[in-house]
Each structure stands twice: as structure tokens, then as C-alpha cells.
Amino acid sequence: MTKYKTINPTTLDEALETLNGCNVMPIAGGTDLLVKFYEVYGKSLPKLVVLDGLIPLHEIKTENDRISLGPLVTFSEIENSPELRKAAPQLVQAASVAGSVQIRNRATIGGNIANGSPSGDLIPPLYVLNAELELSSVNGRRSIPIDKFFKGPGITVLEKNELITSISFDKTFENGFFLRLATRKALAISKVSVAANYSMQNGTITNVRIALGAVAPTVIRAPRTEEYLSGKELNDNVLSTAAKLIKEEAKPISDIRSIADYRREMVGVLLKRGLNGIPQSE
Amino acid sequence: MILRCMKHDSKHKIVGSSVPRVDAFDKVSGRAKYAADYNAKGQLYGMVCYASHPHAKILNIDTGKAAKLPGVRAVLTHEDIPGEKSFGSVIPHQMALCSDKVRYSGDVVAIVAAESIEVAEQAIELIDVDYRQLDVVSDPKVALKDGAILIHDENNLCAYHKVRRGNIDEGFEKSDVILERDYSTSKIEHSYIEPEAVLAEPGENGGITITGSVQNLYSIRRAVARVLGLSLNRVRIIQATLGGSFGGKDETMSALCCRAGLLALATGKPVKMVNTREMSMRESYKRHSYQIHYKVGSTKCGILQAIESEIYADAGAYAAMSPFVTWRSAVHATGPYSIPNVKTDVYAAYTNNCYTGAMRGFGSPQICFAIESLIDELAEELNLDPLELRLKNILKDNSITATGQGLKHKVSLKEVLDNVTEKMGFVDKWKQNREQKRDTAFKRGIGISCSYRGISLGAEGTDAAGVIISIQTDGSVILSTGLIEMGQGAATTISMIVSEKLGITPDRIRFLSADTSRSPDSGPTVASRTTFMAGNAALRGCHELLERIKPVAAELLRCPEQDLLFENNSVYAPNKTSEGDRKIPFSELADKCFQKGISLFAHGWYKSPPTTWNEENGQGDAYFTYVYGANLAEVEVDCITGNVRVLKFISSHDPGQIVNLSGALGQVYGGVIMGIGYAMLENYAESEGNPLVANFDEYLLPTACDIPEIETTLIHNPDELGPLGAKSLGEPACEIAAPAIANAVFNATGMRIRHLPLTLERVKLGKELVRIDSRGSVKARGG
Amino acid sequence: MKLDFVLNNKRVSINVKGGLRLIDLLREQLDLVGTKEGCGKGECGACTVLLDGKPVCSCLILASQVRNREVTTIEGLSIEGEMHPAQEAFTETGAVQCGFCSPGLLLSTVALLNENPEPSREQIRRALSGNLCRCTGYEKIFEAVELASRRINGLSVQNDKV
Ligand SMILES: Cc1cc2nc3c(=O)[nH]c(=O)nc-3n(C[C@H](O)[C@H](O)[C@H](O)COP(=O)(O)OP(=O)(O)OC[C@H]3O[C@@H](n4cnc5c(N)ncnc54)[C@H](O)[C@@H]3O)c2cc1C
Numbered sequence A: 001m002t003k004y005k006t007i008n009p010t011t012l013d014e015a016l017e018t019l020n021g022c023n024v025m026p027i028a029g030g031t032d033l034l035v036k037f038y039e040v041y042g043k044s045l046p047k048l049v050v051l052d053g054l055i056p057l058h059e060i061k062t063e064n065d066r067i068s069l070g071p072l073v074t075f076s077e078i079e080n081s082p083e084l085r086k087a088a089p090q091l092v093q094a095a096s097v098a099g100s101v102q103i104r105n106r107a108t109i110g111g112n113i114a115n116g117s118p119s120g121d122l123i124p125p126l127y128v129l130n131a132e133l134e135l136s137s138v139n140g141r142r143s144i145p146i147d148k149f150f151k152g153p154g155i156t157v158l159e160k161n162e163l164i165t166s167i168s169f170d171k172t173f174e175n176g177f178f179l180r181l182a183t184r185k186a187l188a189i190s191k192v193s194v195a196a197n198y199s200m201q202n203g204t205i206t207n208v209r210i211a212l213g214a215v216a217p218t219v220i221r222a223p224r225t226e227e228y229l230s231g232k233e234l235n236d237n238v239l240s241t242a243a244k245l246i247k248e249e250a251k252p253i254s255d256i257r258s259i260a261d262y263r264r265e266m267v268g269v270l271l272k273r274g275l276n277g278i279p280q281s282e
Numbered sequence B: 001m002i003l004r005c006m007k008h009d010s011k012h013k014i015v016g017s018s019v020p021r022v023d024a025f026d027k028v029s030g031r032a033k034y035a036a037d038y039n040a041k042g043q044l045y046g047m048v049c050y051a052s053h054p055h056a057k058i059l060n061i062d063t064g065k066a067a068k069l070p071g072v073r074a075v076l077t078h079e080d081i082p083g084e085k086s087f088g089s090v091i092p093h094q095m096a097l098c099s100d101k102v103r104y105s106g107d108v109v110a111i112v113a114a115e116s117i118e119v120a121e122q123a124i125e126l127i128d129v130d131y132r133q134l135d136v137v138s139d140p141k142v143a144l145k146d147g148a149i150l151i152h153d154e155n156n157l158c159a160y161h162k163v164r165r166g167n168i169d170e171g172f173e174k175s176d177v178i179l180e181r182d183y184s185t186s187k188i189e190h191s192y193i194e195p196e197a198v199l200a201e202p203g204e205n206g207g208i209t210i211t212g213s214v215q216n217l218y219s220i221r222r223a224v225a226r227v228l229g230l231s232l233n234r235v236r237i238i239q240a241t242l243g244g245s246f247g248g249k250d251e252t253m254s255a256l257c258c259r260a261g262l263l264a265l266a267t268g269k270p271v272k273m274v275n276t277r278e279m280s281m282r283e284s285y286k287r288h289s290y291q292i293h294y295k296v297g298s299t300k301c302g303i304l305q306a307i308e309s310e311i312y313a314d315a316g317a318y319a320a321m322s323p324f325v326t327w328r329s330a331v332h333a334t335g336p337y338s339i340p341n342v343k344t345d346v347y348a349a350y351t352n353n354c355y356t357g358a359m360r361g362f363g364s365p366q367i368c369f370a371i372e373s374l375i376d377e378l379a380e381e382l383n384l385d386p387l388e389l390r391l392k393n394i395l396k397d398n399s400i401t402a403t404g405q406g407l408k409h410k411v412s413l414k415e416v417l418d419n420v421t422e423k424m425g426f427v428d429k430w431k432q433n434r435e436q437k438r439d440t441a442f443k444r445g446i447g448i449s450c451s452y453r454g455i456s457l458g459a460e461g462t463d464a465a466g467v468i469i470s471i472q473t474d475g476s477v478i479l480s481t482g483l484i485e486m487g488q489g490a491a492t493t494i495s496m497i498v499s500e501k502l503g504i505t506p507d508r509i510r511f512l513s514a515d516t517s518r519s520p521d522s523g524p525t526v527a528s529r530t531t532f533m534a535g536n537a538a539l540r541g542c543h544e545l546l547e548r549i550k551p552v553a554a555e556l557l558r559c560p561e562q563d564l565l566f567e568n569n570s571v572y573a574p575n576k577t578s579e580g581d582r583k584i585p586f587s588e589l590a591d592k593c594f595q596k597g598i599s600l601f602a603h604g605w606y607k608s609p610p611t612t613w614n615e616e617n618g619q620g621d622a623y624f625t626y627v628y629g630a631n632l633a634e635v636e637v638d639c640i641t642g643n644v645r646v647l648k649f650i651s652s653h654d655p656g657q658i659v660n661l662s663g664a665l666g667q668v669y670g671g672v673i674m675g676i677g678y679a680m681l682e683n684y685a686e687s688e689g690n691p692l693v694a695n696f697d698e699y700l701l702p703t704a705c706d707i708p709e710i711e712t713t714l715i716h717n718p719d720e721l722g723p724l725g726a727k728s729l730g731e732p733a734c735e736i737a738a739p740a741i742a743n744a745v746f747n748a749t750g751m752r753i754r755h756l757p758l759t760l761e762r763v764k765l766g767k768e769l770v771r772i773d774s775r776g777s778v779k780a781r782g783g
Numbered sequence C: 001m002k003l004d005f006v007l008n009n010k011r012v013s014i015n016v017k018g019g020l021r022l023i024d025l026l027r028e029q030l031d032l033v034g035t036k037e038g039c040g041k042g043e044c045g046a047c048t049v050l051l052d053g054k055p056v057c058s059c060l061i062l063a064s065q066v067r068n069r070e071v072t073t074i075e076g077l078s079i080e081g082e083m084h085p086a087q088e089a090f091t092e093t094g095a096v097q098c099g100f101c102s103p104g105l106l107l108s109t110v111a112l113l114n115e116n117p118e119p120s121r122e123q124i125r126r127a128l129s130g131n132l133c134r135c136t137g138y139e140k141i142f143e144a145v146e147l148a149s150r151r152i153n154g155l156s157v158q159n160d161k162v
């Protein structure tokens, strides 16, 4: 049994003020933090600033074609949001395959981003949506594109006293998908994932953005593949070339969840399947 | 769920029907008390200090700082042990607290009792142990080489068993086709969802009472008495509701009970110890990983001539049940086939890996995977279909087994095989699948497997069990036995047998949880022996009671004893004349007997029929009877990602007589799914003696989304030795799931996978996941 | 620290030490030991309770995170001694073996049936995939959920017990 010291702010200002102290850190759903807390922090446990009470940070807002999500929006809320289903299908697909019901009911989008894992399932969709993160602290606010946020596995640009306070993006182009592979059919972490956002015009693909999860120290975009694909007709040849290209863009390692060779191979497979409209196999 | 029950009999009233579990109500209401739910006033919390290395000499243990921490009540090392420092049912060398050296990473060097868990944890951090690291032995084959580093004082051979039949060289000479293959299986954690827990309370006059998640009360009591230096009658072990065991809560619990007992005696206070999942994974024994080499010879037309096998089991640091587990492997190594020439050698070797012991299947899942894959490989070589080759060679009535035992009961192998294959049109499907286009991504496959299984302990050990039946004056009944309820439904099964015999309804029977101070030592609840042994003992007890109460009933009802009918909580004198049935309530009879001073208490004792074993030539009547089972798996393989989906499973078994139908099905489903986990997901990976998985995030069990539709067919084939004809069920279902799946994957893809588990990477690339250190870098091992 | 929340339909106001996990608050301080701990890492679901009607792992929530919210544990499922139809169905179909997973599975089941009174097999599988059961092979659990669903919807329940 582990006892944690907690503080329960009710306003954002109060939360930011508290976070400005030393040896404190925020807790949202706790599904990452409480799992590894003890191992990582050992005996000098930081005080936890419980974010649950910050009501405005739970909201999903739509203004014209711009969506903004509070960092405390949960995977379940994303999964069940009719607006998001239209505006960000890749994000909804990712939220609905992750974890279990219990985890999705608690896991937040802000926690998924701040945790900074290359296998965080919401991150590749946010990459292809070109999401902007709003970071706040007692010193003010700044805005940063998601692909500038991560430095390495678990390492981000977030300052100790900063909170992610909003995640916003434009509505997707008309097509998008998220596909992943994992050892089990449920309750499993991705071995590899691919998200995309693109338009089709007269049979050719345009505006294509592709991001890859769990195949590099951070989630990455696949710029060469994107460039190759744009303006192409989607036929078997094009798909095969794209699959080959994207394999070169992945920089996977081997770990307990998979083997580098396998991951590299599968990036291509998932891209092809996604573009061919083959759904996530459960 | 579809169930076809063959030839269901109507001879019995209760036995053979579906009865809700007698303990289900408490369990669904959250009221059932599991070990960690017990607390005692003023209790302390115990914690262990694990070995820092898998293999090292202990130079010094300094507990000074820990002992001074406020809130700490005791810090103990081997020096504080009043009795022997070690225990073990077969070889008593497992250390309660290590003295000279540590042999695996789950070994414990010191223990602490403190006023809170936090303080206990802090105290553990303050214990300083100096080690001199020793080289680690992690491969059982390497462990047996000359000059290998020794784990114990003598060589690293933990157990060796052989079977010899006919002349193996002649057998291969007569063979037209000879095949040699290597297989391996992974180490498996029982993964009962309840981690181990105990509460030890010092009793009067220096004794101790321990309530815990214990499977084998008596072996645990022996260990505790030995280590605490107490006589057996001063150690009382009480079983809490058990949150799963599958063979796993034996030696691990002995160790935990010894440690909690030591702390309780040292402090004079109740001590509670609850393992986290990480501790359980690190410390508790596992199912052995095996490395198996087979050589099989057959005539052109598929008549098996010879099987030679060499099998290495990783026993880990301590013997535990390894000698028995590997003996079962030796007896069953050639599968359910008639083979005139057999040479089997099974070795269990000590290593610095986590030790291994009893787990559902008990030495058979490994063997079944290998032999049933091998038979399919041979069929391929001979251009026969897998069913045809099996049918040509399976054991039949009066066949002689590899150990020279003639089978005198009805052998139902053909029936179970027919059951799983006929409905699916196995052979046609199997042939069609082979014609699938090479470039389709998703391919179907179908595979079968079968087994025979000796029930109960066999020549592994003395086999006897007792059941106490006590009729109360209101006609209700209390049952107790040393064989225990561990989730498998034993309480319900035994209650049903007694209910059948005494003619009272199951709700009038209470099955007490086991307690060493009131139930007889009945040996271990393992090897699918509970129904058979306790069932027979219960029958004897009932018989004894009936002998005593029948005369009273006959007198009351004025009818001859042999006409009496015990049914529906009443005793009837059936209508012979026109005046109608006469009856009295069972409760009235019980009360009358009591008033007449007739004992309403019986202790039914049953000793198994004889078995024999000759260590010299590896021959004997290994088990007194066998059960038979067959499985069929249908899979879809995504050839591009290596993802295997098990679509359908058919499982057919011969449990003799079904006692509780719903319980029987539960055993089959649970067994099959555990087998699917073995086939597809589970692997307790270790590297140089260090475990690479710590919790269920890395040790993956099947979830509700990972399982196929399962169809079960049970054969009604009462065994003359079984209680009312019943034999057993829980283990056969589990042991043959993996080979059926591997055979189905071959049928789909033409790729033979000889190593478990069948992860995506293995199916796609033929490589397994091996992490070399806990930082996350790994190498892929070809395989 | 004072904590107010609703537990099994009753208001609770309690002093909790530091920020312990919800499961510890329930088991150690409130003596509600029906909630089980199997892994402490969100992987097994034995600790499942309902938070505002939704299943969550009580091993991954701090007690202070349930402030002013509603928590339901297995002890709160039966109302005045009367079992929830799901509890009855679990008992009757043989969905319970060792029972260690049962409280968590029942809460997941109740949440599912509240949201979707007639779930398909696939929906049941998905809803229960966060609850590991090592004993039953899940099949009987699926049957129990289906039986409970029929009872709740007042559909005629053919006696399909085997
Ligand atoms: C059983 C299980 C299964 C899982 N399966 C998946 C899966 O399939 N896919 C997946 O992607 N993840 C999975 N996860 C991981 C986890 O659930 C997600 O990463 C989740 O999004 C984390 O969110 P949280 O709110 O729980 O974060 P927390 O644990 O509360 O926080 C995580 C980190 O982020 C920081 N943080 C949280 N919110 C903010 C904020 N607003 N601003 C700044 N910092 C913040 C915290 O300080 C902490 O360092 C799983 C976890 C478990 C236990």
C-alpha cells in the first residue's frame, strides 16, 4: 500500500500556483503515473496535484472547423463523441482500441501526450491533425505544435511547472485512419501503429499526412512517403512503393513488445491496409 | 455454447445434473473471505528482503539499521530459525531464509515485521547484505555438463526418469521413415488472480495458527512445523477461500507461511503478509520450460515402430515437485499410441532460474505439444492425413502402453477423436485448406490433437484420502476433507455425491473449508485426483452411515432394510400393498438415531488401487486408470502480420461419469483457455536468472476478446473404479490445446512452429521476443 | 484530510490519511473487502468499482479523486439483501469458480447492462476485456451476462441451463 500526498486545486490558477512549488507534479487519470510512480520516484515521492477538480479542462469545444479538447478529456469521451467521430476519425479509432473500458474511462488525452511514450496511441492521430498544444504556467501561456513537443521516449519540452491546458486542431481532411498491431486483442500496448489524414480528389491522393507510433524514440511523421504519395493514384504499384519508402523512414528498436525487423515490415503493411480501407482486425 | 452429452444416463438423481456451486452466493456478493481479507487485532505487517543476485554467496547480513527503525518489531535471518532452515516435500532443501547462498532471484535472506507496510518496506531497504556473485547457470542442458557450476552441493541433476520398451534399434531398422525434431515450450506462471496471502497468529502454548491462500494444507503444515521447530499438532493451517491455484499455491505458500510464522512467534503478534503481483511473479514457482528432442520411426503405411525421446526440464533452483512432474512426462512421452519400441529419457536440472513445480497438466502440456506436433509432421511426411495416422496407432481396449501396462477399461480415444472431427468434416476441411491460394493474406487452418492421461498420483506416491461426514440431528450434513476447494468446484462435486447417496438435497449439506485440525491428511489436491479420491472416500463414509441408520429406519417404517429408499430429504418404504408409500423425513430419522445413541459421524477413507513402477527398466502399471481427450482448433492466420485468430475450438473428453455438469463444462472451458494462453501469449521470460516480466502488463493472459467459440462434448463412460463411475476432467482439456493450434497454423500456412508461444513475430518471422536487460533492449533469437 | 463522497448510495464523510489509493481506502479503512487487488497496475480488473456509474480500476485512483463523486462497490450491488439480476445469473450459470474476479466482473457487467441492456456477444467481450479471469475461460460469464440481460428486459427466459 502506497500513500501519496495530494493537493486538490479547484481553479487553474490555484493549480498553476501549486505546481510552481518544488517536488510537485500533476496527476490526471493516473493510469500512467500510478503504475510507475513508485519505481520511478522511489523514496522521494513528489506531491501530486490532482487535476480532476478543474472543470473547464474536461471540455470538448468546436468553433467553426476548429476543435479544442481540454487535457482531461478521457479516451471514453473521445470514443463516444459524435463530433469527433466526424472531425477526427483517426483519433476516435485510436481511443477506442486502447486499454480496456476501465482504463479508457480514466486515461486522459493530456496524460497520453505528457507521458511522452512513442507508443501512446493518441499521439500519431494528433500528429496528422497538426495539433497545437497550449502550455500554461504561472509565467503565462505558450503554444507549440505537437511535433515539436517530444524530445525522446518520455522526454518532452514541458517545464516542471507547466500544464498542458488545451489541444486543438482543424477538422480532418475527408479521410483518415489509425491502425495498430498488438500481441493481444484487447488490453495491449501497440507494437506499431500508423495514423493518416488525407483527401482524395478525382482518384488521386492529396494533402497527405502520415505518422508512425512505436517505431522511433518519439512518434514521427513520414515526410518522404507523404511527398511520394501526394498527387498519386492509389494503385497496387503506388502502395507497394509507399510501403517500401515508409519502412525506410521507420527507425524501430527491439524490446519486450516486438522486434525491430517486424516493426519495420509492419509499418508498410499497416499503411497499405489503411489506404485500402481494411479495418483494424480485432 | 454447445454441448453434446453422449448417452446421458438417468440412473442418478443428482449426479450428472447442473447444480449451482455451493459457494457461489458468497462469492457474487463479495462476502467470501479470501486470505488478504483476514485481519487480526494488533497485527503487524511482514515483508521480505529478496536476493539481489540470482546466484551468490552470502558473506554477511547486517540488520542493525533496519532493527532500529521506529515501528519495526522484528528483523529475522536464518540465524533466528528455531527449527530446520529448509523444507520440501520431495527434497527438503528449499530455504525458508537463505544462509550460505542465494540460488534464484526469488530467494529471501531476511524478513521484517513492522507496524505498517510502509515501515516494513523502509526497513527492508536498510538491510545490508554482502554477496560474492557466482556464475549463473540458466540452461538446463548446460547445467548437466561436466564441470558446470553447482547450484546445490551435489550435481545439478534434480531428477531422471526413463522408460524402455522393446528394442529401440530394431524398431528403427523396421521403419521406412524416420523423423527427428526439436521442440521447446516456455515457462508459465499459474497466474491465479489472487496473489498469495497469509495471516499467522501465535496460539496458546507456543503453537501457531495460519490462515492463508493455501492449496496443500498438510505439506504446508509439515514445512511450518519443521522450520518453526513445533510438533504437527501445534501448527494449525486454515484455508481461506482460495482465489485460484492451478497447482501453484503449495511450496510458495510453505515459504510464506514459514516466514509469517517465524515473525509471529518472534513478536508474539499476528503477522499479515500479502504478496504483490510483482512478488508473486518473482518468487512463486512456475510450469517447467522443456527442451524436447524426438526421433520417430514408422512403416510406409503409417504404423509406428519406435519413438526415442530426450527431454530436458528446467527445475530452477529447488526440486519442489519436479521429480514427480517429470515422471509423468516420462510415462506419457509417447502420447496415446501403441508403440512397440520405446526409449524415453527425461532429465530435470537445477538452474538459477525461478524454480518450477506443479501446475495444471503436471508435466503433460509440454509433452502433448511436442508429440502431437510430431505426429502431424510424420503424417505430412507419409502423405497421410493427421486423423488417419492417429487412428492407425491410437490406444484401444486392451492395448499395452509404453510402460507395459495393459488397459483393462474401455478406451474411448476413438470416440473422442470422432466427436471432434466428424461434425466439422475435419479431413475434407483439412484438405481444402491446403489448396488455398499462396497469395491470399488470410488463410484458414484446422488441426487436431489427442491425449491419454493417467489420473491421480499414480506410482508417483502413496495415494489415499479421507472425508468426514457428520449428520446433524436435524438431518443436515457437515462434510470436511483435506482435499480442498480451490475454485475447481470440489465442494460442489463431493456434496453432490453425498447428496445422491443419502437422498438429501445439496442445500442441506455444508462443506467446511479445510483445516488441518479437523480434516484428515488426504495428500495434495493435485493431478485431477479430488473427484476420484474424495468421491470414493465420501461413498465409503455414506455406506458406513447407511449401515448404521438403515436398521432404525426399517424399524420405524416397518419394512425390510433392502426396500428402503433415500430420496428428497426423506426415507420411503415403497408401496407394496395398497396403502401408499410410507415415509419419514430424514431429519426425524437422524434425531431418532441420535436418541438411540447411534453415531452419526463417519470417516470414509479410500486408498487407491495399486500401481507399480520399476525404476530399473522404466516399466509398470503407472496409473490405475486413464482418461482420454481430443481437441480441434480452427484458426485464421493473417499471413502478412503473423496474427493468428483462433476461430473455433471443439473439445471432447471422457470424464467417466459427469458429477456436476456445469462444473465439468467450466473445467473444460477454463482448461482450454489456459491452453490457448500457453499456445499464443504466455512466456515467463528470464535472462541469466533474472525475470524479464514482472506483472500482467508483460506476462499476457487471454482476455475476453482473445478466445474462440468453444464446443464441448463429454462422453459418458463410467469407470468401475471411480465414485459412481466418475474420473476427472480439469487437466486433459488444458494439455492438448496448444498442439491443436500449432497443427492448425501449419495446415493454413505450411509453416511448422515448434516453439511456444506463437506470437505474431514468431509466426511472421520465426523469431521470439527476448529482452536481454530490463532497460528494454533486446535481441531476437532465431527459432 | 476530509473526504466527502457517496459510497453505495450513502453519503460518506471520512478523514483519510494522506493520499491513499481508493482500493486501500475501501479495504483498509472502510472494511469493504469485496473489492480485490490482483495486480495493482490496471491490468486485471479485480479491483473494478463504479465511479459515477462507470467502471474504473480502484488501484489506479487516489482516494482524493473521488471527492464529491459516487462510488459503487460489490457490497452496494444488492439492494436490501436482494441480489442484482447479474449476481443471480452469475450464480446460476456457473460463471463463478474461484470467485476472485467475480466482484470486478459483476461491476463491469452492471455498467454494461445499464448502458446497453441488450448487448451482443461482441459487445460483451469488449466490455469485459479489462477483467481477467483465469478459471472460467469466460464462456460461462458471457452466458451469465446474456441471462441477466434477458431477465432485466423481462424477456422470457427459457431454461437454457445445460
Ligand atoms: C492497463 C493499461 C493499459 C493501457 N493501454 C494503453 C493503450 O492501449 N494505449 C495508450 O496509448 N496508452 C495506454 N495506457 C497508458 C495510459 O493509460 C495513457 O497513456 C493515458 O493517456 C495516460 O493518461 P492519464 O490521464 O492517466 O495520465 P496520468 O497517469 O495522470 O499522467 C501521466 C503523466 O502526464 C502528466 N500529466 C497528466 N496530465 C497533464 C497535463 N494536463 N499537463 C501536464 N502534464 C500532465 C503527469 O504528471 C504524468 O507525468 C495503458 C495504461 C494501463 C494502466
Ligand code: FES
Pocket: C036, C037, C038, C039, C040, C041, C042, C043, C044, C045, C046, C047, C048, C057, C058, C059, C060
Ligand atoms: S488490481 Fe487493479 S487492475 Fe488489477
Ligand code: FES
Pocket: B193, B243, B244, B487, C095, C096, C097, C098, C099, C100, C101, C102, C132, C133, C134, C135, C136
Ligand atoms: S473465477 Fe477464478 S479468476 Fe475468475
